[in-house]
Amino acid sequence: MITSKDLAALVIRRVIFHDIPQKFRGSAAEVTTSEIESEIDSTRRGHLKARLIRVLGSKSSYGIAFSHDSASPVPDQVRSYTATAPEAREFVMMSQKLAAYLFEQHTAAVSAGLLCVLDIVVDGAPGVILVKLEREEGARLELTDHEGKRTFDMSVLDNLVLTDGTRLFKTAMFLRTGKGADDFDSAACDAQLGGASSEDMAKFWLRFVGCKFTIEPKIATQRFFEATLKFINDIVPDPIQKNDIYEHLQSQLKAPKNMLSPKSFAENYLPKDFQKSFREHLQVWGVPLTSFSKDLSDIQSRLRRREFHTEHGITVVVPEQSSDVVEITSQRIVVNDSLRKVDRR
């Protein structure tokens, strides 16, 4: 788990950019690689760090871990690069390999972009950050020549990274925590995941970095659902508030979004007085506060509702799991429950 302490102590040691074009069928487009790292001044370094903190520390970021059945070279490259104290030449080579693999994974549906690779250190622990920045096709990127070697100059940072615009930004951070192959704290964030993008697009970044979610989406979703129900039942005393939160839980789980952020759920749908206790409650239940990928397969039946429509245009809506409170005979529908409120519409 990458913490705010880690992000505060993050020091950027090296930065390099490679241009990854869109891959149209039959086109001869190729990756434009830098041959040496970009030089950045301390002001830009500070701005870049702030930008990374905003993204990696956001509610949309999620914990990841290296996947053992991935074909991506990213895990092994990150492992070996952070295992020693590498020199600039090794940094360039490692980043070029990652750029080549990213281009290999591109399809015509994936937009052109820049891969930015950063060599970082947090409190003595080495790490790597990968950032993919989308760029408009045809946008000019200034390549400069430094002692006979090609590199992108600082205008790339100014134009693509440090603007406050809504440029899409996919990131992954790997921080070594020990000597073992899997001793890493890692997180990722993908601006597209918050939207209604296709599952395939959403998984693209995770596939590239060769990682899986720290908590299986199915488990995270079920835990969040159970923990929230428990909170509604045990902690929220007012029946009207109970109902409101339950409705929001239903709608957010069913919403056509791939990711769900419990922290955002608390901020947007819980009364102010309950937000803190809800976050603490989720932590006790082992639910991540940052985003996770939704997978409803284990709770699908509990989200369904049964609707009964009568001859007189009356509709009774019942959660499927509570459908036994409704008794139906040929002439009567009986709801065995107590009345809580009456709304006029």
Place this chain on the structure above:
Amino acid sequence: MAKWLEERPRYAEFGKIIEDELRVAVSGAGFWCSAESRAKEPDSLIKKLLKGKHKFESLPDKVGVRCILRYRGDLDDVLSIARSLFDCSDIDLKANGLGTEKVGYVSIHARICLRNNDERAVQFPSSLFWAELQIRTLAQHLWSEMAHDSIYKNDAMLTQLPVDYSRRVNLMAGLIEVADREFDRLSQEIPLDSTAELYKALERYYYRLATRPPDAELSLEIIRLLEPLYKTSWGHTLEKLNEFFDEHEKTLKHIYAVALEGPTSALLYQPEALMIYERLEHDQFETRQAWGTRFPERELERLAVTFGISFD
């Protein structure tokens, strides 16, 4: 002269080592301090040698290090800090020499050098490199500078100061000593409200991280705004801040060290930055809500990012 011109940079370097180490340790102990060092100017050295009292090798103050504090109550603590860091000898409490009936110069002087087991002592052996350390309060410094440098030193070169003038200068030493003592007592006696108590406590943490003077008025305003979020007594609030500082001291030291390299949030150089950090970690939503009632969110966000906290 040629010898001193050649050796002076090394003495200046030695003085800077002592000054920096003392500043870090005194600030780290939570005291406001202004530290400075200087190697004797060549002309000043020559004038001293011309008087014939010393030879070049035995000249006592080739390097001077000064540590100026706010309150006389802090003097002993700072002397202890100096003794814990360096070899201190010839400690001279100038006030003791004045007895009960005289007033005048009242700093603490000591001769300090690096300890023999200090690896830098190879480069700066104590047989050659030692400095005269002066520890004094701001008030003592005022009198010393005005009386010693402006009146005695300059005028004495030209003419013997008449008795009445000397008496008037010494009377001012008495006045300033009264003021010095009074400020010291006031700092301990003034009944403070919880906001001021928190400010004083936060200031102590702050000077362990930075030396830039804060805007106290802004501090009090921000503390007043955030204090109710703790929903407890100021004593408990202080305990929380204490715990938080201990847990985050390493991170805070890194943040303040990096901040020197480039532009950062102006709020970082306010003692209440620690309180803001603690509140943001504890309950970001509530803190942002309270902040938004009085100050622009953008400023809070800039500080939050410095602490590795994202609002997105």
